[in-house]
Amino acid sequence: MTNLDSRIAQHLDSLAAAHRRxxxxxxxxxxxxxxxxxxxGLSRHPLVIERADAWMRAHGAGSRASRLVTGTTQALLDLEARLAAFKGTEAALIFATGYQLNSSVLPALFELAPDSDKPVVFTDRLNHASLHAGCRGIHQIRYRHNDLAHLESLLALNPGEMRFIVAESVFSMDGNRADVPALAALAERHHAILYLDEAHATGILGPGGRGLAALAPGQVPVVMGTLGKALGGAGAYVAGSKLLIDWLVNRCDGFIYSTAPAPAALGALDAALDLVPAxxxxxxxxxxxxxxxxxxxxxxxxxxxxxxxxxxxxxxxxxxxxxxxxxxxxxxxxxxxxxxxxxxxxxxxxxxxxxxxxxxxxxxxxxxxxxxxxxxxx
Ligand SMILES: Cc1ncc(COP(=O)(O)O)c(C=O)c1O
CATH class of the missing domain: 3.90.1150.10 (Aspartate Aminotransferase, domain 1)
Known part of the structure; x- marks a missing residue:
């Protein structure tokens, strides 16, 4: 056994001993x-499958390049405009996966903080691993799960020029909701930027399945969600102002240096957007x-x-x-x-x-x- 394999075997044994293998x-x-x-049930819906097939026939099995090279089609731009309308925002951008999105959009936003004043990031203790990945290397101030009074006291104690609150609207392992209108109001009061993950709300909760950010219209500056859960396909979106999307197109590594999502996944989304509101x-x-x-x-x-x-x-x-x-x-x-x-x-x-x-x-x-x-x- 190589040195690498024997070390791996030892570590796997300790995971097994803890029933965590x-x-x-x-x-x-x-x-x-x-x-x-x-x-x-949209992953098996006939219209979703048919549209995925139609997009693959029209655009190919793969998208052939990153978005800034040749990976952007007019159909994809139109689909992003549809997503933005669904989320009630000016613009939206599609990524291949939600993990990729969270782990690269957050660092691109943190770059906006002035050199003299690092970003201050408040995160719910139960946030998803992809959100933590996006905050790697950044000092996270964790507030007790869904405890807005705790969050407010931490905001009062930790000033900064650019402060972010990062939370989920539905927590993936507990199945409970954040009070999005209260969270958005609190963020506004403290001049903090709310980043909301709607992976488990998009399609299934909120008016017309538009997620819980729809309960605080215009008050959530950065909202993301995934396309591989209630929407039945694959990928993720981030939605917000045109300037936000423009910044990400310019500075978000996970967007710039990655092949555009596959046409079949985009076709599936196009059909899901037809179906979900009804x-x-x-x-x-x-x-x-x-x-x-x-x-x-x-x-x-x-x-x-x-x-x-x-x-x-x-x-x-x-x-x-x-x-x-x-x-x-x-x-x-x-x-x-x-x-x-x-x-x-x-x-x-x-x-x-x-x-x-x-x-x-x-x-x-x-x-x-x-x-x-x-x-x-x-
Ligand atoms: C809350 C949350 N955010 C992001 C993701 C990542 O999305 P994806 O599966 O598209 O990578 C997940 C996936 O399970 C999730 O539960």
Whole structure:
């Protein structure tokens, strides 16, 4: 074994001892899927597939170059204008993935701070890894999860010329929401710039599926979301003023030095934007299913935290117990993945259910029945 491999083996052994070793396993298509983020079932929608196919035939399998070289088509510019209209902003820019977007847009924004005064960045403790990646090397002041009073006190204590607040509108592992209007008002009061991640809200929450930033129109200067969750395809967008987008086109490495998103993904988005505004019935059904699942899990003694969305955690505690709970669900025909630290805080390993309008009544009944037989926790 090489030196590299023996070191890797040692480290993997310690992950395994802590029940934190991860493995790539093909998902079992025979199980009912309550772990994907395809909240509106659009990844399999005939119109989405047909449009992805049509765009691939028109523009090719790949986009052939970065956006500033030959990767920009008129169709892509038109699609970005549609996205901006959907989000109620002047402009939008599409990236290949949300991780790439968060990890490169934030550094491009931090560059705007004067040399004499470094940016001050306030981050919610439960922010997604991609947001932390975007803040790497920057002093992050972490506020208690969703605790706006705590955030306000930290803002008062930490002055600066350019201050950012970075948060999610729906937290991916807890399924709860930020109070976006209150957060936006607080940011305005303190002259801080709000950066909002709408990965788990876009398409499924807010008026017409436009996300929770739509509840504070014109008050969220930088909003991003992903296209691979409720919108069913792949990629991510950032939306805001024309100047913001112009700056990113000029200074955001993850945009400049990366091949443009594949035409099929763009076609899928074009169709999703046709469908999503009219999917209120599907959004309501998902919300009702989530409520029923929370009630069932709570009746078995499981904390579902502050979940009010399609994402429903069932906190189990230890990594080993969470893995056992996932196995219990799988034995009942349900794919409910165990989420372990470091993705979630120590001692809060959990099952993370995410509900989709693609589930039939019978399938959802099976999910509820399986959840009702989880070992009691009280
Ligand atoms: C809150 C949040 N932001 C960003 C991302 C990254 O998006 P993508 O999967 O497109 O890389 C995710 C993905 O799970 C997410 O949950």
């Amino acid at each position: 991860r493995h790539l396993r093909a998902a079992d298509p025979g199980l009912i899927d309550v772990s994907s983020n395809d909240y509106l 999917m209120d019935a599907e959004r309501s059904r998902v919300a009702a299913m989530a409520e029923q699942l929370r009630t069932t899990l709570q009746a078995r003694g499981y904390a579902t935290l502050e979940s009010t969305t399609q994402i429903v955690p069932a906190v189990v505690g230890t990594e080993a117990a969470a893995l056992a709970a996932a196995q219990h669900m799988a034995a009942a025909g349900v794919l409910a993945i165990a989420i372990r630290p470091p993705t979630v805080p120590d001692g809060t390993a959990r099952l993370r259910f995410s509900l989709s309008s693609a589930l039939s009544e019978a399938q959802f009944g099976q999910v509820l029945a399986a959840a009702a037989t989880l070992p009691r926790r009280d």
